[in-house]
Amino acid sequence: MTKNTLRTAGKAPSPTPAQPLTAEARPVQQQRRRNPPIAGELAAIAQAQQGDGASFEVLYNMHKRRVYSLCLRMLGNVAEAEDLTQEAFLQLHRKIATFRGDSAFSTWLHRMAVNVVLMHLRKKGLPLVSLEETLEPSQEDGPRKDFGARDLTLSGCIDRVTLERAVEELPPGYRMVFVLHDVEGYEHNEIAGMLKCSIGNSKSQLHKARMRLRNLLRQPADGKVQA
Amino acid sequence: MTSDRTHTPRDCDEFQRQLPELFDSDRDLLAHAHLQTCENCSSLVRDLEYIAAQAKLLLPIHDPSPAVWDNIQNALARQAKDDNKSS
Numbered sequence A: 001m002t003k004n005t006l007r008t009a010g011k012a013p014s015p016t017p018a019q020p021l022t023a024e025a026r027p028v029q030q031q032r033r034r035n036p037p038i039a040g041e042l043a044a045i046a047q048a049q050q051g052d053g054a055s056f057e058v059l060y061n062m063h064k065r066r067v068y069s070l071c072l073r074m075l076g077n078v079a080e081a082e083d084l085t086q087e088a089f090l091q092l093h094r095k096i097a098t099f100r101g102d103s104a105f106s107t108w109l110h111r112m113a114v115n116v117v118l119m120h121l122r123k124k125g126l127p128l129v130s131l132e133e134t135l136e137p138s139q140e141d142g143p144r145k146d147f148g149a150r151d152l153t154l155s156g157c158i159d160r161v162t163l164e165r166a167v168e169e170l171p172p173g174y175r176m177v178f179v180l181h182d183v184e185g186y187e188h189n190e191i192a193g194m195l196k197c198s199i200g201n202s203k204s205q206l207h208k209a210r211m212r213l214r215n216l217l218r219q220p221a222d223g224k225v226q227a
Numbered sequence B: 001m002t003s004d005r006t007h008t009p010r011d012c013d014e015f016q017r018q019l020p021e022l023f024d025s026d027r028d029l030l031a032h033a034h035l036q037t038c039e040n041c042s043s044l045v046r047d048l049e050y051i052a053a054q055a056k057l058l059l060p061i062h063d064p065s066p067a068v069w070d071n072i073q074n075a076l077a078r079q080a081k082d083d084n085k086s087s
């Protein structure tokens, strides 16, 4: 694990160039679970590295959905997500010769896409970590002690579409950490490094994101209430 | 449901304050002493664990529009042209 991921939110450095695309610290097993090898991928990578355009298109088609979904979830905006998907693949085209195969290709590519999105947000001057963090915790996200044990627990009653919609409603800072950790499977120390915040900050943002989701998912407003 | 409760609201506050850390530890959260007596916090933990588990199923469902590939191709073609000119 990298040692320099412990930075405090207070002294975030100015926009930095893309992080070095080192091999992921995550166990290979976890990478495999998230990113199972795709048939024909290795051959396509080798040929694209030699400048073969058709193979690059094959790689695009293999990975466009994952990369675009990642951008869209992080940004919450179709136009921006498409622009940055494009940017991520152009960057892939520039850098593919440097891919050495010491991590899964998709892990490498996704990290590149995450960096493209984060750089874009930094350029826009948007805080990557929710500002609400520094304020008093809002009532809405605070612990609820009054819902009573008889309330239904969520288990078994949310489907992907419902959860997807709820994720879209999260404030950007919460959504970022939730997508990186719970959806994409990054560890807190990796997220802290990417977002230039502390590990504790990453954990607390994730917790608040899940709490907010829970409140959103329990709301009867959806029209999909379980009796 | 609170008839035989052996914890105070303060215990719940304390437990919930520690939750972000507890979630990241490898221990089985549901075995935590507080949860043995507190149905509210148990239900909270079950929900949050459920949300985290469901999130893993959220992988890819969106496709970019075909225009994205067109734009990439155009950009690459422009680049190739520029490279030819300059060499």
Ligand SMILES: [Zn+2]
Binding pocket: B007, B011, B012, B013, B015, B034, B038, B039, B040, B041, B042
């Ligand atoms: Zn409790």
